[in-house]
Amino acid sequence: TLLKVPKSSKYIIGEPRPEPMYINVIEAFDPTKAFPNPYLKKEDREEEGIYWRLFTNESVDTEEELLDLLNCYQQRWRIETYFKYLKSDGFDIENICLRDGGAIRKMILMAISASDKILRLREAGLNQDNETSALTIFTKKEVDFLETIFVEHLDGEKRSPYNSNPFNSKSMAWAYWVIASLGGFDGIVKKIKHAASIKKVEKGLERFYIMYDTAKMLGQIT
Numbered sequence: 039t040l041l042k043v044p045k046s047s048k049y050i051i052g053e054p055r056p057e058p059m060y061i062n063v064i065e066a067f068d069p070t071k072a073f074p075n076p077y078l079k080k081e082d083r084e085e086e087g088i089y090w091r092l093f094t095n096e097s098v099d100t101e102e103e104l105l106d107l108l109n110c111y112q113q114r115w116r117i118e119t120y121f122k123y124l125k126s127d128g129f130d131i132e133n134i135c136l137r138d139g140g141a142i143r144k145m146i147l148m149a150i151s152a153s154d155k156i157l158r159l160r161e162a163g164l165n166q167d168n169e170t171s172a173l174t175i176f177t178k179k180e181v182d183f184l185e186t187i188f189v190e191h192l193d194g195e196k197r198s199p200y201n202s203n204p205f206n207s208k209s210m211a212w213a214y215w216v217i218a219s220l221g222g223f224d225g226i227v228k229k230i231k232h233a234a235s236i237k238k239v240e241k242g243l244e245r246f247y248i249m250y251d252t253a254k255m256l257g258q259i260t
Contacts, residue, residue: 172212203225217242
């Protein structure tokens with residue numbers, strides 16, 4: 039597709055008119071990403087995939103180039119989600135009520151660390167990641183405490199198959215299930231890519247660290 043600057047467009051006087059640019063259009067559909075159509079009535083909604091239409095000035099002559107560009111867009115979308123959660127949809131770091139620069143930096147660093155952990159947990163739930171170890175974001179003591187919570191507080195070994203944790207023990211997806219359950223997740227894992235809301239993961243992680251720190255103070259964790 040040849041992209042031209044419309045004659046009616048404004049541009050800097052004295053500067054040369056921008057040259058036409060060839061744009062490639064990529065269309066992709068991912069049926070595994072399930073989101074309901076918000077324009078349908080609730081009773082008529084069905085799980086749908088994501089349809090992407092991407093515009094790029096990069097060459098798309100091979101399947102490898104196509105997949106590379108789709109992967110770049112996927113990574114970019116992760117970054118957008120991350121910053122959205124740091125700002126308006128989560129920690130709201132733009133409205134921190136602190137004046138000291140050092141305190142603000144510390145608060146932002148803590149928010150960045152927590153956001154990274156929350157989003158990686160939810161992504162593990164969406165992707166049902168049974169391979170990656172929970173040790174990638176938790177310490178060994180934290181993972182062991184997650185297992186204690188799973189058994190003693192969530193009745194993990196007594197639940198029915200309908201709402202039990204179906205993931206490999208101590209995997210990222212398993213840790214996501216435990217954390218999300220602490221935040222109010224019902225424990226039901228669908229076959230399609232589905233995960234508890236970010237808010238439930240956030241609430242669960244906060245509750246987990248309250249329980250973990252309390253256990254440390256009581257000498258139950260050494």
